[in-house]
Amino acid sequence: xxxTTKPTVTPPASVLTQRRLPRWAPAATALGAVxxxxxxGAGAGLTSEIQWxxxxxxLFVGALHVLSTRVEGSRKAxxxxxxxxxxxxxxxxxxxLVSLLEYTIRKGAKVLDGYFLTHSMNGVATIEPxxxxxxxxxxxLEQVALATLISAPIGLLTAxxxxxxxxxxxxxxxxxxVDVMTGIPSIVAGLFVLSFWIIWLDFSFSGFxxxxxxxxxxxxxxxxSTEEMLKLVPNELREASLALxxxxxxxxxxxxxxxxxxxxxTGLMLAVARITGETxxxxxxxxxxxxINTNPFDGAxxxxxxYIFQQWKNGNEPSYDRAWAAALVLIALVMALNLLxxxxxxxKAPKPGH
Amino acid sequence: xxxxxxVSGLTAYYGKTKAIxxxxxxxxxxxxxxxxxxxxxxxxxxxxxxxxxxxVIPHATVSGTVLLDDENLYGPDVDPVAVRRTIGMxxxxxxxxxxxxxxxxxxxxxxxxxxxxxxxxxxxVEKSLRSANLWNEVKDRLNKPGxxxxxxxxxxxxxxxxxxxxxxxxxxxxxxxALDPISTLAIEDLISELKERFTIVIVTHNMQQAARVSxxxxxxxxxxxxxxGRLIEIDATERIFSNPTVQATEDYISGRFG
Numbered sequence: 001x002x003x004t005t006k007p008t009v010t011p012p013a014s015v016l017t018q019r020r021l022p023r024w025a026p027a028a029t030a031l032g033a034v035x036x037x038x039x040x041g042a043g044a045g046l047t048s049e050i051q052w053x054x055x056x057x058x059l060f061v062g063a064l065h066v067l068s069t070r071v072e073g074s075r076k077a078x079x080x081x082x083x084x085x086x087x088x089x090x091x092x093x094x095x096x097l098v099s100l101l102e103y104t105i106r107k108g109a110k111v112l113d114g115y116f117l118t119h120s121m122n123g124v125a126t127i128e129p130x131x132x133x134x135x136x137x138x139x140x141l142e143q144v145a146l147a148t149l150i151s152a153p154i155g156l157l158t159a160x161x162x163x164x165x166x167x168x169x170x171x172x173x174x175x176x177x178v179d180v181m182t183g184i185p186s187i188v189a190g191l192f193v194l195s196f197w198i199i200w201l202d203f204s205f206s207g208f209x210x211x212x213x214x215x216x217x218x219x220x221x222x223x224x225s226t227e228e229m230l231k232l233v234p235n236e237l238r239e240a241s242l243a244l245x246x247x248x249x250x251x252x253x254x255x256x257x258x259x260x261x262x263x264x265x266t267g268l269m270l271a272v273a274r275i276t277g278e279t280x281x282x283x284x285x286x287x288x289x290x291x292i293n294t295n296p297f298d299g300a301x302x303x304x305x306x307y308i309f310q311q312w313k314n315g316n317e318p319s320y321d322r323a324w325a326a327a328l329v330l331i332a333l334v335m336a337l338n339l340l341x342x343x344x345x346x347x348k349a350p351k352p353g354h
Numbered sequence: 355x356x357x358x359x360x361v362s363g364l365t366a367y368y369g370k371t372k373a374i375x376x377x378x379x380x381x382x383x384x385x386x387x388x389x390x391x392x393x394x395x396x397x398x399x400x401x402x403x404x405x406x407x408x409x410v411i412p413h414a415t416v417s418g419t420v421l422l423d424d425e426n427l428y429g430p431d432v433d434p435v436a437v438r439r440t441i442g443m444x445x446x447x448x449x450x451x452x453x454x455x456x457x458x459x460x461x462x463x464x465x466x467x468x469x470x471x472x473x474x475x476x477x478x479v480e481k482s483l484r485s486a487n488l489w490n491e492v493k494d495r496l497n498k499p500g501x502x503x504x505x506x507x508x509x510x511x512x513x514x515x516x517x518x519x520x521x522x523x524x525x526x527x528x529x530x531x532a533l534d535p536i537s538t539l540a541i542e543d544l545i546s547e548l549k550e551r552f553t554i555v556i557v558t559h560n561m562q563q564a565a566r567v568s569x570x571x572x573x574x575x576x577x578x579x580x581x582x583g584r585l586i587e588i589d590a591t592e593r594i595f596s597n598p599t600v601q602a603t604e605d606y607i608s609g610r611f612g
Contacts, residue, residue, distance in 0.1 A: 236449040240451070246462070
């Protein structure tokens with residue numbers, strides 16, 4: 001009878017439900033793909049782990065797609081394909097970052113200690129171990145601080161002009177030149193200051209000369225990011241303030257800037273982080289020194305990128321160790337600045353309040 | 355306080371586009387005047403010309419005169435900032451300053467007028483919030499952000515902010531269109547109280563609201579899309595809603611078009 005033959009067949013599914021892969025399916029496929037990738041790679045005698053990984057990634061994307069097509073139908077399968085591609089790309093992007101960090105920490109931790117951070121290279125022969133990064137760290141901090149002092153006010157005011165006041169040809173010209181400045185290679189900024197400040201005006205090499213080149217690089221970044229943040233402030237807030245009879249300059253100062261301050265500070269910090277690792281202009285203008293020079297306005301200084309470059313050039317084991325340790329210090333510094341920026345942004349952001 | 359507004363021959367442009375043309379009317383002091391009319395007929399534009407907020411928009415210009423008790427707002431030496439202190443405005447969407455507390459939102463305009471002593475500020479903030487029927491709801495959380503209030507409360511906060519500086523005239527651009535009926539009722543009650551002290555002009559799409567709150571009603575219309583908006587007629591509200599002189603007004607109010 002028909003009733004006894006039917007039970008094995010699932011009743012006709014409702015239009016709203018369909019078969020789905022279990023939740024653990026992607027994870028299981030990924031695991032399978034990794035195992036298969038290692039198997040194939042080792043079996044075929046491929047020596048590079050990168051090749052193994054790529055094989056595993058391709059297997060994962062392909063297998064999940066096929067599996068999903070079989071079970072869930074083509075629409076879901078496309079979704080799975082896109083999702084798995086995003087995941088694979090994410091992992092591909094993160095691997096170099098993590099391995100770079102891991103490698104630098106492993107190499108750099110060897111000589112990085114309190115002594116390294118508090119001593120200069122004064123009187124240390126390049127082939128012997130010892131010495132430290134204090135003079136470079138000091139130089140970098142001073143040069144970056146000076147560059148920020150120069151470019152932050154100019155950049156901020158330029159952005160305010162462009163967003164709040166700029167109309168017509170002048171604003172267009174400013175925008176155009178800011179765009180052009182964004183594209184200036186750092187070596188060109190360095191050469192400009194070199195020919196203008198040191199060769200033509202006949203000043204000596206100094207941290208300040210480096211700061212000027214760095215501020216040329218920093219300024220367009222500050223203008224751009226601040227401009228975007230100011231544009232995000234709703235026009236209604238400006239109108240609300242103007243309608244209260246608040247003058248425009250005060251509206252900008254009391255309403256527009258406080259609303260955008262989180263984003264502006266973040267942009268500023270990212271610009272600082274960007275110029276902290278700049279090597280070319282520093283190489284041309286700060287010149288490098290093995291001793292501590294606390295005065296950025298007079299005489300050669302040192303900086304972290306320059307220190308790394310010089311130590312690497314020395315080409316011996318103790319110098320390599322110092323270069324790695326300095327690289328670690330540089331990365332930590334930039335990372336600390338980024339974290340600080342996030343903290344400030346969160347602290348200053350308009351709160352929803354409850 | 356509470357002054358009369360006399361508008362004559364007012365035309366407003368956005369760039370080369372004429373938005374409203376040749377509007378003349380009188381807004382009586384200590385009363386509520388409602389502007390009604392289809393979307394795009396220039397009600398909001400006209401409202402914004404009354405406190406020189408129109409020219410805040412790039413390339414927007416105005417011709418004609420607006421007299422505030424015999425003083426032309428568009429006179430040669432008139433400071434738009436001073437005009438806006440005298441003629442306050444409430445917008446369609448509640449827009450409290452997100453970085454400021456409830457207290458600072460209300461005090462924003464006062465601090466500007468040089469009132470900085472804490473005691474005086476406290477008193478004026480409380481008075482404004484009481485006038486806006488908001489004091490009892492927020493008195494325990496004056497230092498919390500204004501953005502944490504509900505939409506209706508935010509709008510009353512904006513009204514408190516606008517009346518804190520004691521303007522002569524209060525302009526309201528569809529103040530209830532983003533609010534639920536209960537908040538709308540609260541604002542309408544508030545308008546009825548405020549008209550004892552201020553001259554109020556309100557733009558509304560809600561005909562019942564115009565009938566409920568206003569003493570006089572002005573009907574705006576435009577001949578066709580792309581044409582400038584015009585004032586069709588202005589009269590006592592009962593007359594506009596019961597026996598208007600112009601056929602178009604009757605058609606609009608009875609819902610036959612627009």
